[in-house]
Amino acid sequence: MSACWPSEEEKWAFWSRLIHHYCGEYQESQVMKDLKAIVGDKECFIVTSNGECHFEMSGFDPEDIYEVEGNWLTMQCSRACHTALYPSLDMAEKMAAAEKDGKVPSEMVPHCPKCGGPMRIHLGIDQEYIEKDAGQRRFQAFLDRDHGKKLVVLELGIGPHDQLIKAPLMRLVDMEPNAVYVTINLGEIYITDDIREKSFGLDGHLGDVLHRLREVCEE
Ligand SMILES: [Zn+2]
Known part of the structure; x- marks a missing residue:
C-alpha cells in the first residue's frame, strides 16, 4: 500500500491491528472447509489476489499458492534495496499488543x-x-505438468473485468482442450463467448454455492 503515513509508528499500528485481526485470529471458515472437501486429493493450485494468507492457514500447501499481489504475512524493504522477504506475523502480534493511542512504540x-x-x-x-x-x-x-489433462478452473468471486487473474484464466481455459470453467459470483457472472461452451456460471453467494457443490461432490 502506498498510503502516506504521518509516521512509521502509525503505519505499523494500522498494519499490526489488521494482521492481528485477519491473520492472527483467523479461524478456518466454512468456505475453506467446503473448498478443501471439493478439492479432495486432486492436484490443485491457487491463484489469489487476497493477501491475508487464509488459504495457507486453512491447510492448503503454500507451494500450491500464488499470491499475485503479495501478502500480509511478509514484509520487505520499502525502498526495495534487496529482494528478501521477512515474516511479519510475530512482529505484528507483538506490536498490536503494545499499541497505544494509534501508535506502536518507536523501538x-x-x-x-x-x-x-x-x-x-x-x-x-x-x-x-x-x-x-x-x-x-x-x-x-x-x-x-498438467497440460492437456482434465482441468477445472474454479473462479471464486472475482470481479467481471479483473485483468490480473480472471482474464488470464479465461484465456487458459480457451487454450486447454480439456478445461472447464466454473465461475461463482453474485449477480456478476461474466464469461467470454469463446469459452461459453465449456463454462458454468453459478450466480449466488459464494458460501451457499460452494456448500451445495460440496454436497453434490459427496453424493
Ligand atoms: Zn533496504
Whole structure:
C-alpha cells in the first residue's frame, strides 16, 4: 500500500491491528472447509489476489499458492534495496499488543537490515513492490505438468473485468482442450463467448454455492 503515513509508528499500528485481526485470529471458515472437501486429493493450485494468507492457514500447501499481489504475512524493504522477504506475523502480534493511542512504540518499528530504511508489508503492485517470481514459476510449472489433462478452473468471486487473474484464466481455459470453467459470483457472472461452451456460471453467494457443490461432490 502506498498510503502516506504521518509516521512509521502509525503505519505499523494500522498494519499490526489488521494482521492481528485477519491473520492472527483467523479461524478456518466454512468456505475453506467446503473448498478443501471439493478439492479432495486432486492436484490443485491457487491463484489469489487476497493477501491475508487464509488459504495457507486453512491447510492448503503454500507451494500450491500464488499470491499475485503479495501478502500480509511478509514484509520487505520499502525502498526495495534487496529482494528478501521477512515474516511479519510475530512482529505484528507483538506490536498490536503494545499499541497505544494509534501508535506502536518507536523501538518496535522495523528497519531494513541492509539499508536501514523503513519496511513495508509485501503487498500491492507499485514501483517498490518486489515481485515474487517464485509463485508465478510454481504456477507455470503446474500448468506445464498438467497440460492437456482434465482441468477445472474454479473462479471464486472475482470481479467481471479483473485483468490480473480472471482474464488470464479465461484465456487458459480457451487454450486447454480439456478445461472447464466454473465461475461463482453474485449477480456478476461474466464469461467470454469463446469459452461459453465449456463454462458454468453459478450466480449466488459464494458460501451457499460452494456448500451445495460440496454436497453434490459427496453424493
Ligand atoms: Zn533496504
